[in-house]
Amino acid sequence: MKDYNVGDLVSEFLHQIDVKDVFGVVSVHNIPMLDAIGRRNHIRMIPARGEMGAGHMADGYARAHNGLGVVFTSTGPGAANVAGAIVESRFAGSSVLHFTGQTATENLDKNQGTVHDVPNQLGMLGSISKEAIRIDDEDEALEKLIYACKIALTPPKGPVSIEIPIDIQRKKIKRPALLDTISLPHINGELGDTESLDKIENYIKSSKRKIIWVGNGAKFATEEVKLFIKMGFAVVTSTQGRGVVSETNKMCLGAFNAVPLIEEFYKTLDLMLIVGSRLRGHETRDMSLELPKNLVQIDIDRSAKNRTYKTNQFHCGDAKKVLAELVKRLDGKISVDNEWINEVSDLKNRIYLDYKNMLGAYKDFPEIIRNILPKDGKWVRDVTISNSMWGNRMMYINDPTENIYPVGAAIGPGMALAIGASIASEGKKTIAMCGDGGFMLNVPDLWTASETNCDVVFLVMNDNGYGVIKHIQDSMYAGRKFFADLMVPNFEDLAKAAKMKYKKIDYAKDLEKVLKEAVNFNGPVLVEVNVVAVGEMPRYFAPPPYTLKK
Structure with a gap:
């Protein structure tokens, strides 16, 4: 293709992975990418009135369709303006791709005072993003774009910043044939250690009064959590975990995870299974919320172990896969007491009415x-x-x-x-x-x-x-x-x-x-x-x- 450049590659790559909308502010150091988007007319560009707003829009977009959100900013001050939005998407675990420019490669990291040249922009972006990537070689552009998507979509998900110097964006290249067959990378979560699963299985079998706390990392394990409800688990969620099952479900206590009535209820439980949640201080009164004595935690992030609460058993694995495996193991082995179901349902109604009256x-x-x-x-x-x-x-x-x-x-x-x-x-x-x-x-x-x-x-x-x-x-x-x-x-x-x-x-x-x-x-x-x-x-x-x- 004649006059095909790296800006065209970025535009076509996003189209090929089914990105339909992007957000941003056009500026001198991102024009080649946005010009390609405009010329090709496959992707809608939403021009925000500032980079911070553009970043939050991309984040909201990512969360609303459980996929990628994309934002374009300029370099220097423009990249700094989006920082708050990138921090928020990091908090939320949103798969946001942030594209920004840079001064020309011959001026990179020399503090020569070129337009929008800020010292260590990549370091700034790296401190707020899940990862920050520089594409300073046109031949590596496609490989790094694929890598950026993989990092953004791999749990725990998060924003990735991609910095492309202006001369690289304009660089003429041969269109990669790989683009014709490219798709979003498949993320294959691990089930984890079987001995650890054996221990969790035994905890569940020996427990009568049990609850599952669902966080952001497990909020799409809907079918699995429904099956846990059928096994007699009550459900409580972090604010981020809301909607894993409809909150109209009589066994779902929603995000009323720290009100006085439920804290008293925790004292009567045999087991709390914590899945995909950090039990963060913001929702546990800085870890002073009293939880059941037996805590079992499942998380894809190994560093989550004992980070906020000391657990009896920690299992590192993909939440959806681990829950599905436990359901398979426990099928037909757990009896459910109707009195327990009625107790949870009654508690839910009391919490709701008590809260409403406030x-x-x-x-x-x-x-x-x-x-x-x-x-x-x-x-x-x-x-x-x-x-x-x-x-x-x-x-x-x-x-x-x-x-x-x-x-x-x-x-x-x-x-x-x-x-x-x-x-x-x-x-x-x-x-x-x-x-x-x-x-x-x-x-x-x-x-x-x-x-x-x-x-x-x-x-x-x-x-x-x-x-x-x-x-x-x-x-x-x-x-x-x-x-x-x-x-x-x-x-x-x-x-x-x-x-x-x-x-x-x-x-x-x-x-x-x-x-x-x-x-x-x-x-x-x-x-x-x-x-x-x-x-x-x-x-x-x-x-x-x-x-x-x-």
Whole structure:
């Protein structure tokens, strides 16, 4: 093919592995790649208004379809701008490919002050990515692209940055014949040590009251977890593990993994099987949550052993394969007590009602939103009081790809995550619950939402500032709310400027009517919830245990 260059290779490679959409900001050091995407017209490029937003969109896209998300940035300042989004995708275990440029190879690593030349850009990217790769030889380009995909998709998954100097992007090459037959690499997880499996089998056989804690690494082991339920296992999940089975299942306690009622319940259990979860401090009160005495952990990451909780047995292996093997071994050997099933179901109902009664004016919000959002819709949240209180727990999730939020607990990614999720889920509705403070961090991308006509309802919980931060200041800093009160725009005017439909809720009773109208509209809608008028948000923040030590 005449005038075929490395930029063309990148574009064709992505098309051949079935990438349909990419996100980014066009700039001097990525034009050859984006020019190829534009000329070939097989892939849609979503032009974000900033690299941080573009990165979060690629992350939301990856999570919403359980596949690759792709973002393009420039080099130097552009690559630095995407850092927060790469960090979030690392937290979430998202398979994101980040393509960035570099100064020409003759100027590399010489600090000569060429355009966008930043010292040790690859080192910066390596510190935040699962891996950072430089393609500085055109003959190695395809091999390194395949390798980058493999790293991003191999559990524990994560973002990979690919740095290609501008002269390499322009380099003329012969089109590789391998492109005609290329596909995403097959990732073959290991079953692990059989002796270890024997021990786990015996733990299960000797246990009557047992629960499985499912994390991000096992959230797609749906059929296997359903079979564990049939063997009498109750299910609890990390926030990331939600949707492994429908949370309407009477044996699924969802992400109510640390409420007082369930902590008491843990004390009565013979066994907790932890699968694909780090039991991270953020969800276990910095590892002070009391878990059952017998803990068995299954994880693909060998370094997870005893990282947060000391376990009786650790097994290194692929969660889905290990669970399937255990089901095979235990088939017909486990009896299930109906009284136990009724006990778990009753506990679930008590937890739900107890929690609902804490929500004050917002007690009906989760149920109303769940009833209005189509069953296959995406439930995206930013870090807000509403999400911390009920968005992460109360609104039932049916599938892991519906559950998208900032795992790293950053304020602000919600809007962009929702845009990416919506574009990955054409024909399905997305609701994105954001706080007014976090919403402003990526506000230019309202125009990205409008330009792409993405099918998102932005539910902005407006309490005139950083409500989450104010709760922390109340709890730990004697109520001194320095710098958390913000001047926010008139959201109706903002929506009008972005050519977006707008609605407002001043009373809790109006949520159902207004949200129904917004969800039935095809395209982006900004719905402002006047938190000051609806009622004060419940107090959710409790100081972490280390702050209470003398």
